[in-house]
Amino acid sequence: xxxxxxxxxxxxxxxxxxxxxxxxxxxxxxxxxxxxxxxxxxxxxxxxxxxxxxxxxxxxxxxxxxxxxxxxxxxxxxxxxxxxxxxxxxxxxxxxxxxxxxxxxxxxxxxxxxxxxxxxxxxxxxxxxxxxxxxxxxxxxxxxxxxxxxxxxxxxxxxxxxxxxxxxxxxxxxxxxxxxxxxxxxxxxxxxxxxxxxxxxxxx
Amino acid sequence: xxxxxxxxxxxxxxxxxxxxxxxxxxxxxxxxxxxxxxxxxxxxxxxxxxxxxxxxxxxxxxxxxxxxxxxxxxxxxxxxxxxxxxxxxxxxxxxxxxxxxxxxxxxxxxxxxxxxxxxxxxxxxxxxxxxxxxxxxxxxxxxxxxxxxxxxxxxxxxxxxxxxxxxxxxxxxxxxxxxxxxxxxxxxxxxxxxxxxxxxxxxx
Numbered sequence: 135x136x137x138x139x140x141x142x143x144x145x146x147x148x149x150x151x152x153x154x155x156x157x158x159x160x161x162x163x164x165x166x167x168x169x170x171x172x173x174x175x176x177x178x179x180x181x182x183x184x185x186x187x188x189x190x191x192x193x194x195x196x197x198x199x200x201x202x203x204x205x206x207x208x209x210x211x212x213x214x215x216x217x218x219x220x221x222x223x224x225x226x227x228x229x230x231x232x233x234x235x236x237x238x239x240x241x242x243x244x245x246x247x248x249x250x251x252x253x254x255x256x257x258x259x260x261x262x263x264x265x266x267x268x269x270x271x272x273x274x275x276x277x278x279x280x281x282x283x284x285x286x287x288x289x290x291x292x293x294x295x296x297x298x299x300x301x302x303x304x305x306x307x308x309x310x311x312x313x314x315x316x317x318x319x320x321x322x323x324x325x326x327x328x329x330x331x332x333x334x335x336x337x338x
Numbered sequence: 339x340x341x342x343x344x345x346x347x348x349x350x351x352x353x354x355x356x357x358x359x360x361x362x363x364x365x366x367x368x369x370x371x372x373x374x375x376x377x378x379x380x381x382x383x384x385x386x387x388x389x390x391x392x393x394x395x396x397x398x399x400x401x402x403x404x405x406x407x408x409x410x411x412x413x414x415x416x417x418x419x420x421x422x423x424x425x426x427x428x429x430x431x432x433x434x435x436x437x438x439x440x441x442x443x444x445x446x447x448x449x450x451x452x453x454x455x456x457x458x459x460x461x462x463x464x465x466x467x468x469x470x471x472x473x474x475x476x477x478x479x480x481x482x483x484x485x486x487x488x489x490x491x492x493x494x495x496x497x498x499x500x501x502x503x504x505x506x507x508x509x510x511x512x513x514x515x516x517x518x519x520x521x522x523x524x525x526x527x528x529x530x531x532x533x534x535x536x537x538x539x540x541x542x
Contacts, residue, residue, distance in 0.1 A: 145512075255522075260512050305511045308349075308464050311519040313511035318459075319535065327531060331523065 137255040137335040138236040140328065141244040143310070146288035147266030147273075149321040150259035151240050153314075156325035158238040161332060166231055167240045173227045178220055188220065221299055241292075245309060246300040255335070257328060258310040261317030341459040341539040342440040344532065345448040347514070350492035351470030353525040354463035355444050357518075360529035362442040365536060370435055371444045377431045382424060392424065425503055445496075449513055450504040459539070461532060462514040465521030 140157060144150020151167060158165035175182040214222070228247045231237060232254070239248075245256040261269075267281035277284065296304040307313055312331070314324045344361060348354020355371060362369035379386040418426070432451045435441060436458070443452075449460040465473075471485035481488065500508035511517055516535070518528045 258511050303507075303510075306507075307462050307509045307511045307514070307517035310511070310517070311522045313514070313517040315515040318515045323538065334527070 135252050135335065137253055137332050139232050139248060139251060139254040140238045140257065140332065141248060141254060142238065142240045142257045142259060143243075143245050143304075144241065144259040145261065145266065145305075146285055146292070147270040148259045148261040149269065149316045149324075150257075152321050153257075153259055153316065153325050153328070154238045154240040156322070157328050157332075160325065160329045161236070161238075163236040163238065165238045165240075170227065170231070170239065170242060173231075174220065174223050177227060178223045180216075180220070185220065188217065243296055243300060246296070246302065255312075255328070255331060256310045258305060258307075258313040259316050259324065260305065260313065261315055265317035339456050339539065341457055341536050343436050343452060343455060343458040344442045344461065344536065345452060345458060346442065346444045346461045346463060347447075347449050347508075348445065348463040349465065349470065349509075350489055350496070351474040352463045352465040353473065353520045353528075354461075356525050357461075357463055357520065357529050357532070358442045358444040360526070361532050361536075364529065364533045365440070365442075367440040367442065369442045369444075374431065374435070374443065374446060377435075378424065378427050381431060382427045384420075384424070389424065392421065447500055447504055450500070450506065459516075459532070459535060460514045462509060462511075462517040463520055463528065464509065464517065465519055469521035 140154070142150050142154040142157075144153075154167065155165055171182050171185050174180075175185045178185065224242055225247050228239060228242065228244050231239065232248055232251060245258075248254045249256075263282065263285060266285055270284060271281050279287075293304040296302065302309055305313075312328070314327075316324055344358070346354050346358040346361075348357075358371065359369055375386050375389050378384075379389045382389065428446055429451050432443060432446065432448050435443065436452055436455060449462075452458045453460075467486065467489060470489055474488060475485050483491075497508040500506065506513055509517075516532070518531075520528055
């Protein structure tokens with residue numbers, strides 16, 4: 135079966151976004167990351183910044199989060215919490231993007247949302263904490279929190295969000311066609327392997 | 339870091355054993371599967387058949403299993419249950435084999451036992467139930483149990499055994515350098531990728 139869509143789920147700081155970007159470039163297909171956020175923002179009425187910050191996070195505060203409904207939107211949310219409302223839009227946007235043609239989608243539980251599309255290759259990328267801590271400081275700079283607690287916090291949120299909306303375990307190998315430890319294999323090599331997988335699937 | 343040892347953990351019927359065999363053959367290094375069982379049998383005093391059947395299984399009946407102690411062995415077991423006694427020997431045998439030189443080791447929680455050796459590449463292999471059910475019937479024949487229940491039973495035992503002795507989750511991507519869905523990628527292609535990973539690590 136030819137693989138046209140590639141979803142990349144990733145631990146924070148593991149280089150999953152860079153892998154996705156490289157794969158899209160080598161295959162000459164669109165890479166959806168920022169575009170995904172913009173589209174969800176457009177369809178939800180929330181700002182891109184709000185979607186960026188809340189889209190993959192824990193729905194634990196969803197009861198309180200009705201308060202964040204954007205102007206003019208509450209009626210449209212049909213009694214859903216902000217998190218559930220965003221989730222519905224996220225599902226629609228991702229399903230529509232996949233319909234448009236070959237692409238790479240990073241994060242946003244796209245592996246689950248597209249689980250019934252057989253033309254999709256599902257990837258998970260992880261690395262040890264040392265590699266990731268070093269990487270986030272290099273890419274995003276220092277912050278008042280330690281790199282370790284930034285990693286723990288973000289991973290925990292992604293995990294809880296994934297569990298809540300999919301009923302599956304985040305990072306369980308069985309959810310993905312391939313998973314990679316980028317800390318050991320390196321980002322460039324991982325991209326090369328994924329590109330080879332996609333090309334082989336197209337030869338059959 | 340040069341990778342010399344390859345551990346392959348696998349869902350029952352996913353082709354992990356075949357992958358391991360192919361990798362060992364292509365790299366010209368020993369493949370430990372049956373040999374591992376024989377060595378554990380030799381050092382424990384149990385029969386190879388007993389080790390084969392109980393080594394990766396649930397330790398749930400360990401209190402009862404003192405009854406299985408082989409002739410002349412009870413004194414040597416130092417009050418350990420059969421499962422714990424076998425586990426200790428399994429750890430020693432695997433650590434010794436890894437010391438001997440490059441090799442491929444299939445199953446037996448070798449990924450955990452060798453987690454502190456940086457020259458080890460850890461692989462997990464899985465596939466969907468349809469692929470695996472078809473494969474076990476083809477390779478091992480029909481039995482009175484349905485293929486589905488044979489898969490469920492064996493996977494559950496491996497999972498419980500792994501959790502009990504390692505405190506980790508079986509099949510969690512983060513325990514392995516790479517995981518593969520052989521049902522999607524095919525056994526031969528997966529072997530090729532692993533061989534390439536090992537060769538690249540040796541070039542550095």
